[in-house]
Amino acid sequence: xxxxxxxxxxxxxxxxxxxxxxxxxxxxxxxxxxxxxxxxxxxxxxxxxxxxxxxxxxxxxxxxxxxxxxxxxxxxxxxxxxxxxxxxxxxxxxxxxxxxxxxxxxxxxxxxxxxxxxxxxxxxxxxxxxxxxxxxxxxxxxxxxxxxxxxxxxxxxxxxxxxxxxxxxxxxxxxxxxxxxxxxxxxxxxxxxxxxxxxxxxxxxxxxxxxxxxxxxxxxxxxxxxxxxxxxxxxxxxxxxxxxxxxxxxxxxxxxxxxxxxxxxxxxxxxxxxxxxxxxxxxxxxxxxxxxxxxxxxxxxxxxxxxxxxxxxxxxxxxxxxxxxxxxxxxxxxxxxxxxxxxxxxxxxxxxxxxxxxxxxxxxxxxxxxxxxxxxxxxxxxxxxxxxxxxxxxxxxxxxxxxxxxxxxxxxxxxxxxxxxxxxxxxxxxxxxxxxx
Numbered sequence: 205x206x207x208x209x210x211x212x213x214x215x216x217x218x219x220x221x222x223x224x225x226x227x228x229x230x231x232x233x234x235x236x237x238x239x240x241x242x243x244x245x246x247x248x249x250x251x252x253x254x255x256x257x258x259x260x261x262x263x264x265x266x267x268x269x270x271x272x273x274x275x276x277x278x279x280x281x282x283x284x285x286x287x288x289x290x291x292x293x294x295x296x297x298x299x300x301x302x303x304x305x306x307x308x309x310x311x312x313x314x315x316x317x318x319x320x321x322x323x324x325x326x327x328x329x330x331x332x333x334x335x336x337x338x339x340x341x342x343x344x345x346x347x348x349x350x351x352x353x354x355x356x357x358x359x360x361x362x363x364x365x366x367x368x369x370x371x372x373x374x375x376x377x378x379x380x381x382x383x384x385x386x387x388x389x390x391x392x393x394x395x396x397x398x399x400x401x402x403x404x405x406x407x408x409x410x411x412x413x414x415x416x417x418x419x420x421x422x423x424x425x426x427x428x429x430x431x432x433x434x435x436x437x438x439x440x441x442x443x444x445x446x447x448x449x450x451x452x453x454x455x456x457x458x459x460x461x462x463x464x465x466x467x468x469x470x471x472x473x474x475x476x477x478x479x480x481x482x483x484x485x486x487x488x489x490x491x492x493x494x495x496x497x498x499x500x501x502x503x504x505x506x507x508x509x510x511x512x513x514x515x516x517x518x519x520x521x522x523x524x525x526x527x528x529x530x531x532x533x534x535x536x537x538x539x540x541x542x543x544x545x546x547x548x549x550x551x552x553x554x555x556x557x558x559x560x561x562x563x564x565x566x567x568x569x570x571x572x573x574x575x576x577x578x579x580x581x582x583x584x585x586x587x588x589x590x591x592x593x594x595x596x597x598x599x600x601x602x603x604x605x606x607x608x609x610x611x612x613x614x615x616x617x618x619x620x621x622x623x624x625x626x627x628x629x630x631x632x633x634x635x636x637x638x639x640x641x
Contacts, residue, residue, distance in 0.1 A: 205409050206272040207325060209292055212264055212279045212481065215257040229272040230258055236267050236474040250478070262481055262546070264299065266327040268407065269474035275325040278481055279548070281587050282617045293321035296329060298617055303479070306487035307458065309451050312336075327477055328410045334455050335416040338397060342423055347393050347446045350385040357382050390427050392439035393449060398424040399432050400456040407475055432460045485546040486529045489583060489614065493530055493542070496626045502539070505531040509538075511574045528571055532630070538577045540630070543568060549584050549611070560611055572607045579608050581629075586613035595629045 218230035237251035252259040282294035362384025369381040490506040512522030532540035586594040
């Protein structure tokens with residue numbers, strides 16, 4: 205199987221020359237991308253396919269067909285002077301860190317060697333992390349619970365099923381229709397873990413991961429084999445007895461439940477594990493801000509506004525609902541609206557080519573009118589073109605109002621003291637003690 209790596213918005217040429225992806229592989233990947241839930245009308249929006257090149261638009265992750273796979277990495281400037289493999293390794297680390305924060309996972313990445321970061325794709329690294337965590341969990345014991353069973357026995361066990369006894373065994377009283385509870389490992393949680401193991405066994409191309417998954421499949425041999433669409437996620441209750449399975453459940457949902465993934469058939473046969481960078485950046489920043497302001501008198505809501513821009517004159521029905529990415533409140537009053545944008549901007553707000561778009565400004569002005577917040581922030585990813593300083597770059601007053609609209613950036617390539625840096629943006633006071641790397 206041929207594997208290729210490209211960064212978001214960069215082109216990957218296809219053709220017969222060295223270093224190019226064969227045209228028939230490009231066609232397969234493009235057909236798969238058109239089946240992605242992120243694709244727009246007509247199947248566009250994920251992978252541009254034309255002019256002898258592929259180009260990913262706004263998504264990262266993996267597209268894989270039977271013969272080839274394409275890994276799409278985010279456009280993050282990691283500042284390393286190493287070769288392409290080393291730069292890609294650094295980007296994979298930052299991307300997985302962003303995923304861990306966005307999905308509220310605590311991932312130990314220390315077991316992954318630098319060589320693995322360079323040579324394995326994002327999917328294989330996620331599979332390796334999942335296998336490592338699952339192996340550690342099953343060594344401590346698989347979760348069990350009491351389940352009700354029915355059986356016809358020669359001696360009473362549990363309680364007698366009277367209705368069944370007098371219909372099935374009316375003429376054979378030597379058999380008793382029993383109903384009893386047994387402690388079983390065949391639970392919804394274990395069925396989800398087995399489904400994830402089997403699903404990943406069909407997706408992984410790493411020899412090491414395949415061996416690991418075979419060993420885990422053997423461990424789950426006595427657990428019922430349930431298709432992902434029939435899994436009963438709502439039956440799983442995480443409490444103090446099985447809390448160590450919380451992150452594994454979240455990872456299994458990532459692989460199986462379709463929040464980011466699509467498995468397709470027909471013309472676009474293959475599998476995809478894709479992350480929309482706008483959404484990932486929003487969730488990453490939102491969770492970091494929630495951590496930053498924990499313990500203060502400020503509360504954080506993620507997409508929690510939902511006020512309407514218009515009301516129908518005849519019916520009072522709301523129209524054009526708004527969903528600000530992040531609302532910060534004090535004593536129930538909105539004090540700060542933050543909207544994240546996964547876009548590359550320049551240091552000048554009035555730059556017509558690389559500055560803040562007119563649409564983004566209009567959107568924030570609508571938020572100012574509806575939520576009456578004195579402070580609005582458009583938050584972008586930082587890049588070297590913005591200079592050495594991240595966070596606030598420019599502040600502007602909305603004409604005729606006291607409301608301040610500011611543009612700021614956060615360096616997603618730098619995880620050191622990120623909570624300190626965000627607190628400086630939000631409060632401008634003493635740093636918090638927690639470090640995120």
